[in-house]
Structure formats: C-alpha cells, structure tokens
Amino acid sequence: MDWFEEWFDSPLYEQLYADRDEEEARRLVNLLTQTLPLEKCSKILDLGCGRGRHAINLYREGYDVTGIDLSEQAIATAREKAEALDAEHLRFEVRDMRNPLPMKFDAIVNLFTTFGYFETEKENASVFDSIVQMLKPGGVFVLDYLNAAKVRRSIQPSDEGAFHGIDYKIRRYIKDDAVHKEIKFKGDGDHVEGTKTYSERVKLYELPWFKETMHDRGLVIDQIYGDYEGNEFNPDTSSRLLIISHLEEDGKSER
Incomplete structure (x- = not known):
C-alpha cells in the first residue's frame, strides 16, 4: 500500500x-x-x-x-x-x-x-x-x-501539538529530491492506542x-x-x- x-x-x-x-x-x-x-x-x-x-x-x-x-x-x-x-x-x-x-x-x-x-x-x-x-x-x-525552491531553503524540521487527547510530533526532511514528513501520534482512545506513525512524501519539482x-x-x-x-x-x-x-x-x- x-x-x-x-x-x-x-x-x-x-x-x-x-x-x-x-x-x-x-x-x-x-x-x-x-x-x-x-x-x-x-x-x-x-x-x-x-x-x-x-x-x-x-x-x-x-x-x-x-x-x-x-x-x-x-x-x-x-x-x-x-x-x-x-x-x-x-x-x-x-x-x-x-x-x-x-x-x-x-x-x-x-x-x-x-x-x-x-x-x-x-x-x-x-x-x-x-x-x-x-x-x-x-x-x-x-x-x-x-x-519547491523555498521549501528547500526554509523547511521547518519539526513541530508538535495535541488534539482530543492525542499528542503528535512531526519531523520533516528532504531526501531523494522529495520533502518527507513523518507524523507520530500517541494516545489512548478510539483512533490511536499507544503510538501510530504515518508518512507523507512530495517530490520537489x-x-x-x-x-x-x-x-x-x-x-x-x-x-x-x-x-x-x-x-x-x-x-x-x-x-x-x-x-x-x-x-x-x-x-x-x-x-
């Protein structure tokens, strides 16, 4: 997938x-x-x-x-x-x-x-x-x-926050000419119990x-x-x- x-x-x-x-x-x-x-x-x-x-x-x-x-x-x-x-x-x-x-x-x-x-x-x-x-x-x-040119120069490497009792941390980096984002969630509820990590990737054209x-x-x-x-x-x-x-x-x- x-x-x-x-x-x-x-x-x-x-x-x-x-x-x-x-x-x-x-x-x-x-x-x-x-x-x-x-x-x-x-x-x-x-x-x-x-x-x-x-x-x-x-x-x-x-x-x-x-x-x-x-x-x-x-x-x-x-x-x-x-x-x-x-x-x-x-x-x-x-x-x-x-x-x-x-x-x-x-x-x-x-x-x-x-x-x-x-x-x-x-x-x-x-x-x-x-x-x-x-x-x-x-x-x-x-x-x-x-x-893309601005993203390459000024990417924000990380941020964090919370919503509905769920904490999240986001890490951003550039690799293979794409901007990557890793989003880690931590909580104890319907949508996340323990930790769950997702990723995003967008090519930089x-x-x-x-x-x-x-x-x-x-x-x-x-x-x-x-x-x-x-x-x-x-x-x-x-x-x-x-x-x-x-x-x-x-x-x-x-x-």
Whole structure:
C-alpha cells in the first residue's frame, strides 16, 4: 500500500488538519473565478479533491463540479457535505488521478499540492496525460503547488501539538529530491492506542520542470502566480507556485 492510501484514509488525517483555513480556500476560489469565467468554464474537475473543500466553494460560485480522489474516506466525507447541501451539480468519485474519467471538462484544477505523490517522475508526469485526455481543447488547467525552491531553503524540521487527547510530533526532511514528513501520534482512545506513525512524501519539482513537462503535452502556460492574491511568482519569496494554463486546440505543442 502506498503511503497516501493509508494516511489519507486515516481518521487521524482528518483530525490533524481539521482547522485548515476556510478563508484561505475562499481566497483561492476567488482568484480562480477571475481565471475561469463561468460562461466559458462551467464544468470543472477538481483533481485530488480531498474532502471537497475547494470543490464545494467552486460549486457555491455556480460551477458544475466533479471531484475525484483516491481516498475512500475523503470522498465519503465530501459526499456527506454535498448531501447536506442537496447539491445537484456537485459529485464526488473515488478514483486515481492517473486514470482519466470518460468525459471532458471545461477546466481542471489540482489544488493545495495534490501533485508529486508518486514514486517516479514518469508516474507524476503521467498525471498530465490524464489531464489532457479529460480537458476540452482550449480548456483551462490550474495547478496549485508548493514553491519547491523555498521549501528547500526554509523547511521547518519539526513541530508538535495535541488534539482530543492525542499528542503528535512531526519531523520533516528532504531526501531523494522529495520533502518527507513523518507524523507520530500517541494516545489512548478510539483512533490511536499507544503510538501510530504515518508518512507523507512530495517530490520537489521547480518551475522549469513544469514548463517542459506541460509543454510536451500541449499545455500552454498563460500566467504564474506566487500566492492566492495573484501576485507575481518569485522563487525566493513566494508561498505558492500557481500555474494557469490551457490546452492547445490541436492538443499538441509546437517547439
């Protein structure tokens, strides 16, 4: 089992990240609405949607949204949220992002660093092959990823805390051109009795890699932002790498 299959399905994952900033999600969605005009990009795929945080905010803006994620637990939570909203144009499906859906979308978004989880460069690059198959010609693809250059320089090696009587310690380090995170929980309750350890790993790709890999698949970069306010990307200071692109009409790029 890959690390993300075990960790993302754990109830501890949901509890550890329960306080993720909804205001941050709304800022990103506000930026997306400027990039994805509703009259042209009404049908959106949230690729690696997690528990539906961004998909639901996009739905509230009037988009028809499909979300896919490999985590069964994440999709179950997202579906509960959709049912509570009685949302007709919001749906979620358990699916590997390397396995394209048999339909086309006006836009595809991959948000909050849900990229770079796979072991090899070939597997990670294949996500773009999936995107191209699901994107209408001229359709928009948005990638929201960490700023790898900044992570390399300023990684926080450790932190710790507690929630619901469970203590946790996080250790971070860079190895084999990836940022690794080890999360150790200690408690005496329903979700952890004694200690339990999970891991995360995200490959560190910088902008030139994305430019080449996307170009080879006919994805033309239109805009690069460094944060959710739409400021210019700076590899030294930017908090994010946010790439706005579109698929060429003929599906191929010209070199």
